Amino acid sequence: MSKIETPRMDAAALEAFLTEHFPQVHADFTVERVDPVGIRVRLKVADRHLRPGGTISGPSMFALADVAIYLAILSRIGPVALAVTTNCSIDFMRKPEAGVDLICDARLLKLGRVLAVGDCILHSEGSEAAVARASLTYSIPPR
Structure with a gap:
């Protein structure tokens, strides 16, 4: 984003909104941090998130990126339940570690009146090596 904005919703408010x-x-996600630059969300990995071969499934990684950008947007505009994903591109770069939570650091690149664009980096807890990168666009409904 071109300017740094103070978040309107903190981690506790975003968690309450999800609930x-x-x-x-x-219950799958924890908002760990909300700050003027972005947001950090954790996927609490369970057996249901794994695919054959013992790695975290692509749909689970997509869900983490999607939820993280959604919450990053809400942290700036407030509780707007009907904001929706209009585009997502995800690059899977390496196998995430099974049995270890997945962390997503998300930031908004553009936040307009009707569209928001964000970027995510996903990594296994305890490692800084990216396992996936995602770019998402959201449509924001009119107020």
Whole structure:
């Protein structure tokens, strides 16, 4: 983003929003940090996130990136439940470690009135080596 903005929703508010609006998945994610530059979200890896071969599945990594950008947007604009993904591109770069939580550092590159664009780097807990990079665009509904 071109200017640094103070977040409107902190980690606790984002967690409460997930619990209320997405009860089916809220337990999978933890918002670890919200700051003027971005957000850090953890996927609490469980057996349901694994694929054959003992690695974290691509859909689970996509979900983490998608949730992280969604929450990054909400941290700036407030609780807008109907913001939706319009595009996602994800590069899988190396096999994440099974049985270890996945961390996503997300930042917004552009936050407009109707579109937001963000970038994510995913890595296994305890490692700085990226396992995936994602770029997402969201549509923000009119107020």
